[in-house]
Amino acid sequence: MNVLITGRLPDDVLALIKKEHNVEINIHDRPMDREKIISGITDKDGLLCMITDKIDRELLNKTRHLKIIANYGVGFDNIDVEAATERGIYVTNTPGILTDATADLTFALILASGRRVVEGDKLTRAGKFKYWAPLLFLGHEISGKTLGVVGMGRIGKAVAKRASGFGMKLIYTKRKRLEKSEEKALNIEYVSLESLLKESDFVSLHVPLLPETRYLIGERELKLMKSSSFLINTSRGPIVNESDLIKALKSGTIRGAGLDVYENEPELTPGLIDLENIVLLPHMGSGTKETRKKMALMAMENLLTGLHGKKPPNCLNCDELSVC
Numbered sequence: 418m419n420v421l422i423t424g425r426l427p428d429d430v431l432a433l434i435k436k437e438h439n440v441e442i443n444i445h446d447r448p449m450d451r452e453k454i455i456s457g458i459t460d461k462d463g464l465l466c467m468i469t470d471k472i473d474r475e476l477l478n479k480t481r482h483l484k485i486i487a488n489y490g491v492g493f494d495n496i497d498v499e500a501a502t503e504r505g506i507y508v509t510n511t512p513g514i515l516t517d518a519t520a521d522l523t524f525a526l527i528l529a530s531g532r533r534v535v536e537g538d539k540l541t542r543a544g545k546f547k548y549w550a551p552l553l554f555l556g557h558e559i560s561g562k563t564l565g566v567v568g569m570g571r572i573g574k575a576v577a578k579r580a581s582g583f584g585m586k587l588i589y590t591k592r593k594r595l596e597k598s599e600e601k602a603l604n605i606e607y608v609s610l611e612s613l614l615k616e617s618d619f620v621s622l623h624v625p626l627l628p629e630t631r632y633l634i635g636e637r638e639l640k641l642m643k644s645s646s647f648l649i650n651t652s653r654g655p656i657v658n659e660s661d662l663i664k665a666l667k668s669g670t671i672r673g674a675g676l677d678v679y680e681n682e683p684e685l686t687p688g689l690i691d692l693e694n695i696v697l698l699p700h701m702g703s704g705t706k707e708t709r710k711k712m713a714l715m716a717m718e719n720l721l722t723g724l725h726g727k728k729p730p731n732c733l734n735c736d737e738l739s740v741c
């Protein structure tokens with residue numbers, strides 16, 4: 418069968434598919450041109466795509482016998498799952514395996530923004546570290562502070578566990594409240610989004626990008642936050658209205674922020690890079706060698722299973738497909 422893989426994968430993972438199928442691969446470590454994906458997809462039975470590829474109706478209309486779209490990532494807002502389902506195409510993602518890597522990076526942003534790590538690095542490199550002084554680069558203590566987790570799924574829970582180790586108080590909000598026993602085990606308290614924003618010293622976002630979560634955090638929500646607080650986002654950029662965030666950071670509505678994801682990724686809203694009180698990372702939450710290998714293996718297993726006409730393990734639309 419014919420397969421398109423739009424990003425770099427480890428050789429041993431590629432070997433799993435090359436022995437059985439004809440594979441077209443993007444060998445560059447950058448997104449494949451959309452035009453190339455569109456022209457390449459027509460004769461393909463399988464697609465292993467990156468989260469940067471927009472798999473929409475226009476593209477799906479070019480497919481003739483595509484059986485499976487295996488996303489290399491847990492977030493799948495890049496794929497029109499409904500349009501794929503209408504065409505009888507399996508859609509899969511890579512859940513569970515990038516939880517720890519993403520939670521670690523979230524914590525790196527909490528620490529970096531609270532303790533001014535990047536500003537300190539810049540000053541030292543600039544040769545401006547002349548002496549230790551009682552008021553030099555004062556940051557914000559992490560232990561004893563309140564962390565508000567918005568969205569208590571796998572990654573939210575992993576962040577909560579790390580925060581407990583740092584002696585933080587934990588509150589959370591979620592569409593569907595957790596069982597009391599789980600709240601107790603995680604030592605977390607359920608509150609409304611409004612209370613969470615008012616009470617937290619650090620607000621960390623862990624919701625998927627859906628029509629109802631787009632711009633979940635804008636001017637109104639930022640104004641509810643404490644002027645000493647920080648906003649951390651390692652989920653999806655459009656959850657936050659970036660222009661409103663820039664205004665809030667400039668005016669002191671909130672103290673600082675740490676972002677790994679952007680509203681119009683990879684473009685940054687003008688004004689963002691001019692701010693000192695924000696740490697900016699290039700969407701690298703899952704970016705460890707170990708996790709990326711696991712993601713490649715999981716996406717490949719999904720792809721191969723779907724190509725063989727069986728339900729893939731991490732299927733997002735199998736329930737809908739079985740009634741189609």
Ligand code: DGY
Pocket residue numbers: 468489490491492493515652700701702703704
């Ligand atoms: C995902 O898998 O959704 C991540 O954002 C990729 O790092």
